[in-house]
Amino acid sequence: MPWKLLLRNVLGHPVRSLLTVGAVTVAVFLICMLQAVTSGLSRTLDASAANRLLVQSAVSLFVDLPLAYQQKLAAVPGVEATCKWQWFGGRYEQDKGGFFAQFGIDPQTFAPSYPEMTVVAGDYAQFAATRTSCIVGEQLADKYGWKLGQTVPLGGTIFTRTDGRPWEFTIAAIYHSNSPAFDEQSLFFHFDYLHESLEQGGARGPQGVGVYMLRLAPGTDPLDVQRSVDAMFENGPQRVQTTTEAEFNRQFISMLGDVPALLRLIGGAVLFAIFFAVLNTMLLAGRERTRDLGILKALGFANGVAAWLLIGESLLLCLTGAALALGLAGALEQPFAAATATFIPGFGFDRNTLLLGGGIALVTGVVSGLLPGLRAARLGVTEALQELG
Amino acid sequence: MPVAITLRSVTKSYSRGGETLRVLDELDLDMDAATFYALMGPSGSGKTTLLNLVGGLDQADSGVVQVGDIDLAELDGGELAQWRAEHVGFVFQGFNLLPVLSARENVELPLLLAPLSKRQRREQAERALELVGLQDRMDHKPRELSGGQEQRVAIARAIATDPQVILADEPTGDLDRNTADAVLELLQRLNRELHKTILMVTHDPQAAGYADKVIHLDKGKLGRIDDNRASSAAGGR
Known part of the structure; x- marks a missing residue:
């Protein structure tokens, strides 16, 4: 596997690579944030005591x-x-x-x-x-x-x-x-x-x-x-409504709407956006590299190497973005936790949240690289060399 | 060990615009080992197709293409790629160097497929570059080199794995006369000193003059083979 070539291909278009890495960083960070909020809410509810009930007016909490x-x-x-x-x-x-x-x-x-x-x-x-x-x-x-x-x-x-x-x-x-x-x-x-x-x-x-x-x-x-x-x-x-502490907290949170569902929806939209952005970059890269891929195949590199060059490039961009995003999450965890402590005392980037961010970047990298990678693998040598002009 | 190339009843057709175009038509050809061949003929006579078949870049519709004792039709895609890596060096008209890699790294590329250490790869690439006279341009990127230097890097890459066969498709097509002569002399030296079997496609009769033999193709068939060595001997050169 010509790793140096893979790295040089990424560095060969610094602005494009930087923008793609930046987009992945923002997206993964945002997804981690949303997940941290969702799991923070969940942790708050889970930690509610079972031996405490809350009695409020059946009309409204404000009565x-x-x-x-x-x-x-x-x-x-x-x-x-x-x-x-x-x-x-x-x-x-x-x-x-x-x-x-x-x-x-x-x-x-x-x-x-x-x-x-x-x-x-x-x-x-x-x-x-x-x-x-x-x-x-x-x-x-x-x-x-x-x-x-x-x-x-x-x-x-x-x-x-x-x-x-x-x-x-x-x-x-x-x-x-x-x-x-x-x-x-x-x-x-x-x-x-x-x-x-x-x-x-x-x-x-x-x-x-x-x-x-x-x-x-x-x-x-x-x-x-x-x-x-x-x-x-x-x-x-005055009629009353008696609930467990967990239910009370759940109702309190739901006054804002179905927060977890809303956050998941936003996360999903961000995920799609970043997938298409990386896919676009990789399709462009794949087209540009037709000549190089033809040369590599003529020299004796297997179809799989051609495919992995593009999948690897996609992975490198996505994982670099994810690493930056997770670093950013680590650096900003305390300030965010402090800012949200009143409403989400359980806020925090736990291991699962960080794994989710890394996993999303990994899957986005592989899937985005797969399409141009498969095209690269199927590319005939003479066909690729004919595109030299 | 120098290898001979044999083609028997080789046919190759392409479909273009709904029409089938027979580029090579029952071609029989024998090429001696360690000989420098020029392949000439009008456009569409099948020169590049023949080169691609001999190099394992494409496969014949029928017939036998044998390089050394290997019948290329018996190799699948992966085996053919491995065979190319071990036995054939390519030189293209457009040089075809990877722009993001330096001269040394370009030459090292085919060596990645050989069981060599990093240090061995580097030394072998440097030897190849020294052989083509580019020892002081090893770290230059292709865009920092002249056309002649780029082609010499391409030749260094072609010989880096010490293949028995070098296939060159219009290697001097993009070069001026003096540079072209230098590149052709280099190919001639590789043939004479290292006993490489060289097959070079060219339109240029002057370039063909550097070869030992000139194969003329016409409409996918063998026209004639001129022996430059015999005519040189007869001319008292």
């Missing part, structure tokens, strides 16, 4: 449930603990363009219900004991350079203070998460602090609870609890 429901939910057989989750929707005063989630929760039941959360700085007991304090995720703290004891000012968008000043929460603890279903980019504070402010007229906003989390006792069948809870509030005043 609050009465506070009185919590006591009734706690009394349902099989429910070990309950915890409020209230979306706050505040805006960080120092980064008004940025976004991170904030929730009002019940500190007493929150930590025991989420064992995937570990306090890495500060003291959870101090957070639980101090009404205006908060606990923040490690990534969020790193992002803004927050330290323990620091005050985080949040402008209310749903809940506004009547004195016009921002809400202030003091960081009492920083947590780390070992589950992709629980991100490190959120801030949690006392639900009671919010509620009391609303009750006492210190703030304006809807009164109620967005979601109740139910932690189930070991051995409890979640379906039984789901049925009991839904039946309990069937006649109002």
Whole structure:
């Protein structure tokens, strides 16, 4: 196999080769990104806890449930603990363009219900004991350079203070998460602090609870609890929908549409585009090399060598593009993961994603080189030499 | 070891525009080993077709083409390619060098098919280039060489594997007189010093003058064979 010739053929048209490699790089990187998002979502759902149920309004996630429901939910057989989750929707005063989630929760039941959360700085007991304090995720703290004891000012968008000043929460603890279903980019504070402010007229906003989390006792069948809870509030005043944590997350993601199907569709389109681009390059190369192929065959090179010269060239272009794309993916994994951590905590270029990118490049290379390669193999020597002009 | 070439009742036809054109018609021809032949004839007389058949680039419709003791009709595509690599060197009118490779790399190409180490290939290619007087142009790409130099590289490539037969199709067709004479002298030297059997297609009577014998083809049949050595001897040259 004349490897040097193969390499020189690629280098002989630097602009064309560069453009083809560039196109493959962008396409493989994009496919890897889409796959990382899809598998990140999947990982997030897979990591959802089986012993936690979420109760929300049957009308919409944006409709609050009465506070009185919590006591009734706690009394349902099989429910070990309950915890409020209230979306706050505040805006960080120092980064008004940025976004991170904030929730009002019940500190007493929150930590025991989420064992995937570990306090890495500060003291959870101090957070639980101090009404205006908060606990923040490690990534969020790193992002803004927050330290323990620091005050985080949040402008209310749903809940506004009547004195016009921002809400202030003091960081009492920083947590780390070992589950992709629980991100490190959120801030949690006392639900009671919010509620009391609303009750006492210190703030304006809807009164109620967005979601109740139910932690189930070991051995409890979640379906039984789901049925009991839904039946309990069937006649109002506010009907509820009880789901597993995985289902809740799935529904939350599906509010954007069928994301995985959409991503697969885009990935497929990118794949087709890159296949045709490489095929076009290789057909052009095959036509241009008719003379060279005739010479090689006259010298005694077999038909297979002629075919492999073109398939090899196609493979070289595609694999170079894939290598650059995978390198790029490795370099950009952390920044992308940080940027998407709130929505896709499981985002990451795992081994399967990288193998998929490499595999796509490999198959594109072989298939794109096959057509001109077969033509090269079938080319008669005299026919090829006659094309010399 | 020098080889002879034998053709017996060789017929070759091509279809063009729905018509069948018989290019070689029951041709019988014997060519001696280690002899320099020129092949002449008007256009369409079958010169290049004959060269292609002898070189195993094409196969006869009927008849026998024998080079040495090999009947080429008995070889399949792969065997024919291997036989070409081992026994035949080609020189074309348009030089047919690969533009992306240097002179040395072009000459090394056919050696890739031989069981040689990288170093042996390189040494053999350099020897061939030295033989054609291009030892100082080894690393030049074809576009950096003159027409005569390109043809000499092509000849070096043809002899690099030390084949018994060299087939040249109008090797001086694109060259000026002086350069053409230099190339023809080189072919003559390969025949006389290395005992190669050379078959050269040419339209040029002056080029044919360098050959030992001149075969004249006419409408696919053998016209006559002139023996330049006999006429030289008779002319007292």
